Amino acid sequence: MTLSRAATKLRSHLEHLKEEGVREIEASPERVAALRRRLKGLKTAPAVAAPVRREADLDVVAGLAKIAAEIAVCKKCRLCESRTNTVPGQGNTRPEIMFIGEGPGADEDAQGLAFVGRAGQLLTQIIEAMGFTRDEVFIGNVVKCRPPDNRAPMPDEMAACLPYLERQIALLKPKVIVALGATAVKGLFNDPKVQITKIRGRWMKYSGIDTMPTLHPAYLLRNPPAKRDVWEDMKTVLAHLGRPIPSKRN
Ligand code: SF4
Numbered sequence: 611m612t613l614s615r616a617a618t619k620l621r622s623h624l625e626h627l628k629e630e631g632v633r634e635i636e637a638s639p640e641r642v643a644a645l646r647r648r649l650k651g652l653k654t655a656p657a658v659a660a661p662v663r664r665e666a667d668l669d670v671v672a673g674l675a676k677i678a679a680e681i682a683v684c685k686k687c688r689l690c691e692s693r694t695n696t697v698p699g700q701g702n703t704r705p706e707i708m709f710i711g712e713g714p715g716a717d718e719d720a721q722g723l724a725f726v727g728r729a730g731q732l733l734t735q736i737i738e739a740m741g742f743t744r745d746e747v748f749i750g751n752v753v754k755c756r757p758p759d760n761r762a763p764m765p766d767e768m769a770a771c772l773p774y775l776e777r778q779i780a781l782l783k784p785k786v787i788v789a790l791g792a793t794a795v796k797g798l799f800n801d802p803k804v805q806i807t808k809i810r811g812r813w814m815k816y817s818g819i820d821t822m823p824t825l826h827p828a829y830l831l832r833n834p835p836a837k838r839d840v841w842e843d844m845k846t847v848l849a850h851l852g853r854p855i856p857s858k859r860n
Contacts, residue, residue, distance in 0.1 A: 670703040673781045677774055681754045687770040689713075689755035689763070695722035699750025699778065706851055707740075708748045708784035709733065710775070711826065712793035713763045719756035724749045729827040733790070736827070740844050741856060748782055750775065752797035768797035779817055786847055787819050791826025811843045813850075822847050 678698040684690060697714040700723055709725070717727030725733045734744055753763040753771040763771075775798075779787070789795045792806035798816050806825060814821045824843040830836055848855045 667703050670781050677777050687767040689767055692758045693755040694719045696754050697724050699724045701748030702746050705748040706785045709788045710794050711751045711790040713751045713753040714756040724751055732827040752794050762793045787816055787821040789821055789823045795823045
């Protein structure tokens with residue numbers, strides 16, 4: 611089976627489910643990983659839909675799957691040469707918050723999922739301290755392929771990849787974006803001079819969406835006292851969303 615035929619079959623199956631009244635789809639990271647293994651046999655690289663949960667917006671699901679399929683075969687920048695898996699991002703199809711990091715690391719490249727390594731575990735703690743689960747937000751990156759040797763993505767790589775993220779944001783319509791780390795902010799705003807410690811905690815606008823720049827979880831692993839700053843930023847996000855602010859950080 612070809613990738614395009616698989617995408618057609620997926621869309622037809624989703625439309626059938628919609629006609630049957632299905633309004634919710636769940637796909638755990640494990641099931642997505644199993645799907646990825648099955649798709650390995652296709653004639654082109656695998657297309658992996660982001661795991662989704664919550665009320666049904668099958669057009670968003672299909673749109674995300676289409677973008678993931680394009681990413682899976684993308685060769686628009688040199689990062690395609692060393693990747694194991696593409697990492698389109700995953701999460702809720704109608705998230706209040708979309709977290710955006712710079713790019714996949716080794717664990718993410720191996721699993722095809724965003725923020726699943728040590729920094730990802732810390733991000734999960736932050737998300738849960740805010741009163742959300744990972745399934746209730748969307749987590750992605752500026753670039754969808756791992757830069758070799760864990761280097762930061764280069765400006766031309768981020769520029770090449772950004773249209774995918776912009777299409778994802780247009781589909782997901784998050785109320786708030788949280789940009790994780792200097793590189794993510796540089797990529798989003800095409801500003802190589804960003805100093806994250808100077809701009810963190812202050813609202814910016816990306817594609818018309820309120821965007822909070824904050825420190826990257828990997829930085830927090832090296833600098834635990836900086837968790838306080840991130841928590842202040844996340845409290846600002848919660849207040850902006852009209853959400854209760856937990857009195858204590860996890
Ligand atoms: S990083 Fe983005 S632009 Fe570069 S090859 Fe991967 S998907 Fe394509």
